[in-house]
Amino acid sequence: MPHITAISEFVPNADIIFREVGETFVLFDPNKDALHTLNTTAQFVWEHLASPPQTIIEKLQSTYQVSPEIAQHDVMRILEQFNTLGLIQNKSPQ
Amino acid sequence: MTFCQQFTIAESHYQVSTNSQHIAEHLQHLFAGFQTPPQSTPITFTIHQNPDQTIQVCPNLNETPPQATIDEFVSHFEWQLVRSAFDHMSFLGIHSGGVVYNGKTILFPGQSGKGKSTLTLGCALHGWGLLSDEMIFIRPNTTHAHAFPRVLCIKNNVELFQTLDTHHILQQPHIARQINNSICVSPQALTTIPQDHPCPIHLIIFPNFQPSHPQKLMSISPIESLTRLLQLTYKRTQSPQILDTLGHIVETVPSYELTMNNLPDAITEVQNLAN
Numbered sequence: 001m002p003h004i005t006a007i008s009e010f011v012p013n014a015d016i017i018f019r020e021v022g023e024t025f026v027l028f029d030p031n032k033d034a035l036h037t038l039n040t041t042a043q044f045v046w047e048h049l050a051s052p053p054q055t056i057i058e059k060l061q062s063t064y065q066v067s068p069e070i071a072q073h074d075v076m077r078i079l080e081q082f083n084t085l086g087l088i089q090n091k092s093p094q
Numbered sequence: 095m096t097f098c099q100q101f102t103i104a105e106s107h108y109q110v111s112t113n114s115q116h117i118a119e120h121l122q123h124l125f126a127g128f129q130t131p132p133q134s135t136p137i138t139f140t141i142h143q144n145p146d147q148t149i150q151v152c153p154n155l156n157e158t159p160p161q162a163t164i165d166e167f168v169s170h171f172e173w174q175l176v177r178s179a180f181d182h183m184s185f186l187g188i189h190s191g192g193v194v195y196n197g198k199t200i201l202f203p204g205q206s207g208k209g210k211s212t213l214t215l216g217c218a219l220h221g222w223g224l225l226s227d228e229m230i231f232i233r234p235n236t237t238h239a240h241a242f243p244r245v246l247c248i249k250n251n252v253e254l255f256q257t258l259d260t261h262h263i264l265q266q267p268h269i270a271r272q273i274n275n276s277i278c279v280s281p282q283a284l285t286t287i288p289q290d291h292p293c294p295i296h297l298i299i300f301p302n303f304q305p306s307h308p309q310k311l312m313s314i315s316p317i318e319s320l321t322r323l324l325q326l327t328y329k330r331t332q333s334p335q336i337l338d339t340l341g342h343i344v345e346t347v348p349s350y351e352l353t354m355n356n357l358p359d360a361i362t363e364v365q366n367l368a369n
Contacts, residue, residue, distance in 0.1 A: 017334045021341040022316040028324070028337050035321045 009052050009091035010079065016087050018046060027087055036085065045078045049088065053079055097121060100136055101128035102289065103179040104231050104240060107136035114143035120168050123271060127243025127281030129289050137178065172244060176229060180328060185231040185240065186339060187328035191301075192230045192239055192293075194223030195368045199239055199293040201230055202301050203326050209303030209354060215246050216357045217364065218284045219258045225287050229328075234339040237346075238292035243281040252277055254357055297368060298323075298349040301360070310353040311363055316341075319349035 012018070017028040025043045027036040038046060041060070048056045053075055061071040082088045097118030098111040110125070112118050121141075143149055149167045180187060190203035191214030200217075202210040214227040226242040233240060248255055248264075256264055264270045269283040287293060298319060323340045350367065354360035 017337050019334070019337055019341055021320055022345050024317050026317065026320070030336075033324065035317075035324055037317055 008079075010049055010083070010088040011091050012046070012049055013087055013089055029085070029087065032086070034085075036087070041074050042078050042081075045075055046082070099125055100131050101125045102131045103128065103175055103183075103242070104185045104289065105183040106179040107131035107134050108175060108178075109136040109138045110141065111138070112141040112143070114141070117141055117143055117149060117164065117167075120164055123278065123280050124168055124172060124245050126245070127241075127286050137182075176242075176328075183231075185233055186336060187242075188230045188232060188323060189228070189326040189328070190230040191227045192225030192241070193217040194225065194287055194293060195365065198296040198368050199225070200297040200299060200364060200368060201239065201295060202299055203230075203323060204301050205326070207303070209301035209360075211246065211248075212251070212303065212357060213299075213301050213352075213354070213360055213364070215248065215255060215279065216258055216361050218246070219255065219260075219263065220361060221285060223287045224281060224284045225293065231289075232339060232343070233292065234335050236292060237295070237339055237343050239295050240292065241287045241289045243286040243289065245281065246279045246284075247276040248279065249276045251357075258357070295343060295347050298344070298347055299364060299367070300349070300351045302351055302353045303355075304353050305355050307353050307355060309355055309359050309363065311367070312351045312353070314349045314351055316344040316349070319344040 013029075015029065015031055017030070019026055019028070025038040025046075027038065027046070028034070029036070044060055044063070045056055048059055051059070057068070057071045057075045060066065060075055061068055079088070096113060096115045098109065099121065100107065100109045102108065110121055112121065141149060149164060176187065188201070188203055189205065190201045191210035192199065192201045193214055194200070195217070202213050204210040211227040214224070218224040224241070224243060225239060226244060227246045228244055229242040231240040231242055232238070259265070263283045264277065264279065266283065270277050270279045272278075300314070300322060320340055323344065327336065327340065352360060352363060354363070
């Protein structure tokens, strides 16, 4: 499993389906038959996955007016979770 | 041949033939609720009863045991037909009961043992329209439900159903017969909804039979409903269409969980909700 750093770049796993259901955003992993509900921050991170983590941190900080420490903590934790759950993969093959 | 019948499961056409009167009687019972197909080439199954009274299906139901007793065969064959149908059709299949009350379609999704067959048959004996006690087909582009009018099997609480059976359906031997320690009721005796009739879904109720708990109706969120429906959906592929179809349903249809401890009260609760 790739290690997450602020300069890592990730892409969504190709099989993962991102949808809005009601007022909630979800990720569905058909291979594991798992439905993951996203909170606002997780949704933000997912929608900005095209950017490296450091950029996502800066965007989150400016969008939600949170401290750099909180933005960094939240983004890295969510990316770790996405990674652990197999929802994302490293952009460049190791 | 003593028996040869064509029928459809959703978009798939089948023709079953057997040279055994004994098997024919069971199959006629099983297929009573299905419609005869339009002009098209059916998938053909031929069934033989061997001298040792076991049953063999030819040629292409690979997963059916090559030798089975009639009781094993009936339940297994039905499931194999559904699996076969899924390979040919565009429907989603949800493990769910379903009824139509006053023009409103109500689904009872749930795993085995949760009470969906009990609730469905109870409602059907009250004269409500029957979609299925086991499987509901959903057409993805409309999200409408379609019937799967299989034979209904009562495994427990036969006396309870007899009290609801004001039309004495369960006492008619050609309608209700004993198979595998269950009483199996032909859908022909009930108000079945034709399989090609689209039914917009109005209500989703997840039954939860708990004999020692008080009856309780609880609203559940669209996400919770979606999570449960995904677990109960057959023919899962990686197509986003499944999530879109079920997502649309839970967004537009209210979902509830009904903890029930007796059938008459549960039917009343469903009726009140539908009204």
